[in-house]
Amino acid sequence: MNSTVNPASTHSYGGTTAARKGVQAVDEALAAHFQRFAADLQPATLHKTFDDQGAFLYLEDFLPSAFTEKLVEAVRAVTPSINRNYIPGHKAGGSVSRHTIDELAPFIADLYRSPALIKWLEKISGDTLQESPADDPHAYALYFYTKAGDHIGWHYDTSYYEGRRYTLLLGVMDDSSCRLDYELHTRTPEIPDQPGSVQIPPGGLVFFDGDKLRHRITPARANEFRVSLTFEYVTNPNMRPWQRFISNMKDSIAYFGFGQVFRRKGGRNGAA
Template sequence: MNQAANPSTETLDRSAARAPAARVATPSAREIDATLNARLRELKTAQLHESFDKQGSFLYLEDFLPRDYTERLIDAVHAVTPAVNRNYLPGHKQGGSVSRHAIDKLAPFIADLYRSEALIKWLETISGDKLQLSPADDPHAYALYFYTRPGDHIGWHYDTSYYEGRRYTMLLGVIDDSSCRLDYELHTHNPEVPDEPGSVQYPPGALVFFDGDKLRHRITPLKANEMRVSLTFEYVTNPNMRPWQRFISNMKDSIAYFGFGQVFRRKAGKNGSV
């Protein structure tokens, strides 16, 4: 079940009180790469790659994104709020989503950050895979997820790849005035290694990076007077998808995330009639 609706006024007002004023200038691709390269040089990338492998393609960093960029993402949350699509799947999922198509119009900084060569090269080093951008018609390429009403959550799942190759998920914390946690289980597909449970409450600027087909995970339910917004980037190793898999992916996105209008109207209007 989907319905277009904005997050609660109260929770957004509380967040807006802490958010910086909206910025006029958006950094160029070169400026984004320079900023990220400066931050990435501070990290022990070789050790992080080893940790990623040891944990079965999973990495958590509590302090990743430069503070100024986290503030820009908070600005983006307020810019895209009118486009939030509420969704509800009994027993599995409740919350709000904004797809890359709305983000392209309302918060282009996110799209520029997603395409950063510096970021992609670093993620390739961490994963050991050659990564590509998700296709232009994939609404999940980059998306914002809103938890703004009591009970908003998502149950245990994998970020199943319908592409012919692997799909990697990168999560960034944006707003977290909540008790929600990312619970996860490592090594669930490796019979030689015992399952390893874990849980993090990733704050604004934190990073979670994993192979979507390997990490079983969930977001615990939101409580009253709380709010949480996170950003996801999806990168693939092969952008091809078979027609039947495309149909399944489109239906999942329509029902569980962005609504039929956002998914299918966008596809019908790729030649200019969006």
């Protein structure tokens, strides 16, 4: 299903005009992609699958090939800024937050804000989706599994927002044995848990409600390399101060470091 499109955009880090042009270029290319593969990407059909699986959807082939290539370029641009993290018994790996991405790889922000993408995801989820607030480092982030033992243990993507938070996981680079293991219906007592496992190829997609899907990434072996991209969309962007503090501390320790989480950003997209 991969197609080649031209997602080129005018990138400048200092103004909203360039940001709008970038989003518009990406949005037009993505809208054409949705139209070209309408049968495979039919929202009504995918919504039923998503709903039947307890708010989970996997597509082996989703992004246009040109978009995946741009994401690989973004990985190369941000690699010097990776924050390595290690929590004994739970996770090890590298992360790059949206604040660094805004500076070094703005194509990702353009894709995140694409109205065509957001509308498509709304039809699948059945919810009205909003971008995460500008100070949320998880809004879009890259995750690196590049050393033996890099992994993340079983967890939910717990939302500290007052509404729901949906995770869109995109495969970017994968020369590894890592797999996304998951369990469906764990929050629905009347339905038996349903285990599953996928290895997400570059351009593949997983979309789920983070509070409903129990999942993990299995450990990387020596000389393996895996990079994934996540987008987080919310139904209510409000968060209580204490919840914000907990979220920031978790992000600082487990993902991005205190510098990326607590520094304030100006940048191309006007984040405060």
